[in-house]
Amino acid sequence: MSMDPAYPQSLPCSEASNCKESSLTPVTCGPEENYPSLQMSSAEMPHTETVSPLPSSMDLLIQDSPDSSTSPKGKKPTSAEKSTAKKEDKVPVKKQKTRTVFSSTQLYKYLSLQQMQELSAILNLSYKQVKTWFQNQRMKSKRRQKDNWPKNSSGVTQKASAPTYPTLYSSYHQGCLVNTTGNLSMWSNQTCSNSAWSNQTQNVHSWSNHSWCTQSWNNQAWNSPFSNCGEESLQSCMQFQPNSPASDLEVALETAGESHNVIQQTTRYFSTPQAIDLFLNDSTNMQPEDT
DNA sequence: GTACCTTTACAG
DNA sequence: CTGTAAAGGTAC
Numbered sequence: 001m002s003m004d005p006a007y008p009q010s011l012p013c014s015e016a017s018n019c020k021e022s023s024l025t026p027v028t029c030g031p032e033e034n035y036p037s038l039q040m041s042s043a044e045m046p047h048t049e050t051v052s053p054l055p056s057s058m059d060l061l062i063q064d065s066p067d068s069s070t071s072p073k074g075k076k077p078t079s080a081e082k083s084t085a086k087k088e089d090k091v092p093v094k095k096q097k098t099r100t101v102f103s104s105t106q107l108y109k110y111l112s113l114q115q116m117q118e119l120s121a122i123l124n125l126s127y128k129q130v131k132t133w134f135q136n137q138r139m140k141s142k143r144r145q146k147d148n149w150p151k152n153s154s155g156v157t158q159k160a161s162a163p164t165y166p167t168l169y170s171s172y173h174q175g176c177l178v179n180t181t182g183n184l185s186m187w188s189n190q191t192c193s194n195s196a197w198s199n200q201t202q203n204v205h206s207w208s209n210h211s212w213c214t215q216s217w218n219n220q221a222w223n224s225p226f227s228n229c230g231e232e233s234l235q236s237c238m239q240f241q242p243n244s245p246a247s248d249l250e251v252a253l254e255t256a257g258e259s260h261n262v263i264q265q266t267t268r269y270f271s272t273p274q275a276i277d278l279f280l281n282d283s284t285n286m287q288p289e290d291t
Numbered sequence: 292g293t294a295c296c297t298t299t300a301c302a303g
Numbered sequence: 304c305t306g307t308a309a310a311g312g313t314a315c
Contacts, residue, residue, distance in 0.1 A: 131293085132309060139296070140307080 120127040 129308080133307095135294070135296090136307065136309085138294090142296095 120130050123130075
């Protein structure tokens, strides 16, 4: 339970080392930084960058994103530039906060420290960004809860209705992170039935200590917002045998969920907001919420 | 040092 | 206007 991988080790330059305390200009961090794809001057930044320096294994995972939504600026540099230019023009550099629009592909693989680090490198994002994302997700979940996220009221918001934890792994597992040691984290989502999952193709990517598992789902079965991107390539898989679909997951979840905190829970893969919500909500208790 | 929370600012 | 990445501040 000690997970403090000083991220800066193997990463090229992910750490926040850059933008955080450095200054307010994330862009200044560096060209090959992780922010490159963020905003910068798309003019000269063919975001081909997206996935260049990736290992071969990861290639599959991230290669897609033709330019989905990410396009930090691939599409409308005007706005950004405008604003930026404007500010620079007169305002004493207040703070060029540029919203990085992560591509679904990128979002698809945000995880925890270790993974985050690697991911950051892989995705060409900074560790900070990855971290921030999770943070925001947590906040988002909380807010939703507070706001009484329209869940069953009409049963509309939640495409597949928020499943409870038990249901989660039963019919909601889309991927999982398996630790070589036997520990595994999972990210789940809706519309994924065990059967479907069994049929899916399984591609295992070696990922550090963990095996990045991606399972290929049916595009149709996948309704989550995040899933609309060409995840076909980065679909998830499972490391455990296809024979033990939910079984392993359950065990793993139990083990992992019982002694993990929110952070760790977050560590699990979230493919969809709902999944995150679920995790953030029940993960702590992992009880059948069945009063 | 990190996570949590609040606020800011941008993209759709 | 909403959603969300990101900065700032605070607490552990």
